[in-house]
Every structure is written in C-alpha cells, then in structure tokens.
Amino acid sequence: MNKNLLILLILASVIYTANIWGTSVYILDEAKNAGCAMEMYQRGDWVVPTFNDALRTDKPPLHYYFMRAGYSILGVTPFGARIFSTVMGILTVLVVFLYCRRLLNEDAAFYTGMILVASLQLGVQFHLAVPDPYLIFFLTLGWLSFIYAYVEKKPLHYYIFYVAIACAALAKGPVAVVFSGLLVLIFLFVQRDLKWKSLMRMRVLQGAALFCVIVLPWYIAVGIATDGAWLEQFFFKHNVGRFTSSMEGHGGFPLASVVIVFAALMPFSFFVPQAMKMIWKDQKKDAFLQFSFIAMSIVIVFFAFSRTILPSYPEPAVPFFATLLGYFFQQVQKREKVGKMKLRINGVVYFVIALLIPFAVWFALREENNLKDLASLAVYFVLLPLGAGTALVYLWKKDLDTALYIYTLTAVIFLMLFFYAAFPEVDARNPVSQSIDYMHHHSAKPVVAYRDFNPAYIFSFQKPVKKFENTEELASFADSHEHFYIVTQERYLPELYALSQFNIVYQGKDLFERPVTVVLEKR
16 A cells, blocks of 8 residues: 555544543534434434434434444444444545645645545544534535546546535535536636537536436435425525525625634645735646635635534535645645745744644633643643744755644644543533433432423433423423433423422533533422
C-alpha cells in the first residue's frame, strides 16, 4: 500500500475511533437518531422511523440502517451506534486522497489528507451517531467521481456518482439532489459545456433511473405506511421549514456557514487569503480546482441564507476546501516565485488566536454551574498555542513542510486527549447519566415522563418512556401505581406541584442547553 495513504488511514482510524465506546449517547441530535434506530431495530421495522413510539420525520433511514448493523454486531450501545460514523470518516479520507492523487498529484493529496485528519470539527462529527457523516462521505464520493469521470473521460465513474447521490438522498433528503444538481449545472456552465450532448455523455437518463431505483422504494413505502404523514412533515417542515425559519433553537447569523467552514480547518484555513488568490488564478485552467471551488461555494452560500443552521450543516464543503488548501501548500513548496516569507503573518495570527482558546474554554466551563469545578480542563487546550508557536518557528525558517506536520501532529495529540481525557469528564456530568445513577442506586422503579424531557433517557433505558401530556392523565396513572419516577423539565414543576404527591429527587441543568432536567418520585 502507498506509504502516504497508509499514514493517513492509520491517523484517521486512531482519531475517529477514539473512545467512541466510552461516552454516553447524550447530545440532543445523537440521542434522537440513535434512539430511533434502536426502536426500529427492536421492532424489526425497516420502513417507519419512530422515537419514543412516535413518528420521527426528521431524516430518511440510511443512517438508521447502518446503526442497526452496528447494534447487531456490538449491541445497543454507544459503540454500536457510532461505529459506522467512524467508518464513513475513514472512507472520506480514503476517497479524497485517491481522487486527489489522480487529479492533482501525490503531494497535494497527502497535504489534503493531513488537513482532513487534523480537523477538530470533523474529528467530532465522525464520532457522532447522526446522519451527517453519511452525507459527507457519499456527497464527497459522488462529487469526486463525477469530476474524475469528466476530466479523465471515464464514463463508468458517472454511475458511482449517481449511486452515491442516491445514498446521500437516503441519508438526509433532497439537499443532496439540490447541491449536486446545482454543482453540475454551474460547473458545466462555467466550462461552457452546458449542452444536451454533454448531459447524454454523462449518462444522465440512466443515472436518473438508477437513482430512482435506489431511492424511491423506501420513500414510497414510508408514504404508504404513514398515509403520507412522514412525507408531508419531512419535505415541508424539516426541509422548507428549516431553510425559511429557525427551528429547535438552531438559529444562525449571516454568513455563519463561512465561519463554521473556516473554523473546521483551523489552523490551515488561516492561510486562505494567499490560497484563494492562487486558486482563483489556477482554477481557470484546471477543471478539478474549478469544480472544488464551486462545490465549496455552493454549500457555504446555501447555508449562509438558511434560517436554521448547525455546525454540521455546511460540512460537505470541508473536503473540497481541504483540497484547495492541499493544492496551495503543494504549490508553495513547488514554485520558487511563491514567497514563504508572506506566510509568517498567517502563522502569527493563528498563534494569537490559539493563545486565547484556553481562556475561552475556561470561561465557558465556568459559566456552566455543574461544570465550574472542571474549568481546569482548559489546560488540555494549552497544547494548541504550544503547537502553533512551534510551527511558527519553522514558518520563520521558511520550512513550511515541517510547520504543516507540526500543525497536524498537534491536532492529533489534542484530539486524543480530548476524547480520552477531557470530554469523558464533562460527559459524566450530564443530568441523564447522573439521575439514572441515582435511580439505580436507590431502587428500581418504573419511569414515566411528563411533557418535554431529555431524549437521552430513551437510549439509556433502551426502550420508550410512557409520556403524559397533562396532569389529569398523570394523576390517574398515580392512583393505580404506588412507586415510580417522573422525568421532566423544571418549567413544568408548577403544574406538578398542584398534584401534591411528588418529591424532587434530582435536578440538574442540561449541558450547554437551557432546559433543567428534573426527576420526581411519588411520595
């Protein structure tokens, strides 16, 4: 195997699998996705997604299927829920390297792979049991196979494109089709090749048929099984609604996607001014660079106007941003006219930002009442300015290669410390784990829920939780059950106090969220 590829695959495997078994499924989106997959797995249902026995219309089923496979191998555990997200990350690094090596060169491919494995944001993303790792991989595979087929005139790779986009559509829906369609049309227009003859050469009719064969059966099946309810809510609420209005408190700000993508590839993104200047010139004569620039731009611009945004939303742009940066670093090493002296200022700026990160983390932890005593975890983040300072020394010596290796090594060591040492301490303070420990320690009693409650309880209990929407139903249940716990949120306590038969046994703020989880026990 190619030495550079082997290094990248080892790094990706070590980073993306780091302690995926050792922390709880707690984060909101992860808890809902892993819990939904668990319920489908327990019912043996391949069609209708549910969460807490209620129809879940947020996402299509591809990631649920992979999680089901994980559960069948590793049990209904965090490891089982996350293992294939990790696989998607490793495969993303693999396909990016292979295609960049063919379309650019070995050095540019290696730099691109280094940038990807050093991404703190991707490192976190490929740890989570959510649909985004699957979307990132299949879009990346599809788009790279398209441009390879176009440039190298390898028509069979167009079929990889169509299959990959179909899988992406089964991972997250129409956004995969919208992005891919815009990308192909804009690219062909810029290439002055937007012709019917060109589309036929791309096997567009066969590709459309192949796409429909893969995608439509499940969409038709879920539409029939739910009398159209899943289709209506998914397309109008979770696609149109998320773009036009803020949902679930995930509002953004103008150009938030730019900030997210820039932060995803720190510290390498600090070299973007010189990189984009070079790319803008070179892409006019290199179809792959042009394609990568358009792919990155479409995703960033689209989510710049979205009213709902999460850090994961613009991440399909990251592999192509990394490709452009990888090309830039390779060209800096190659071209004598490109002055390495000018890169010093970029290194200085990143060093100053890196110096501020430990203080920002310290203050953030101090702001969380249940994490104040963990503020010392900020010491792990001191590694970032140390690495930035060391790399800056080599930038000053005009040794860009060593500086890039130091940036990468720093990120790898930091991610290992984060996943194995820092984050587990924070995760142990989440109210779901703490309250479950209390309930198990004192006595095993049935658990019910009142109105809104932390969704991580579903995966932790490995079964749905009976939920009451009003005090009348809860009072009736209490009359026929002597002992049980209620999980709810602090804002509903005034309603429950009216029943005069429950005591608070646990109360804790959800980590980095506004709600306060409360557990009550029947007197």
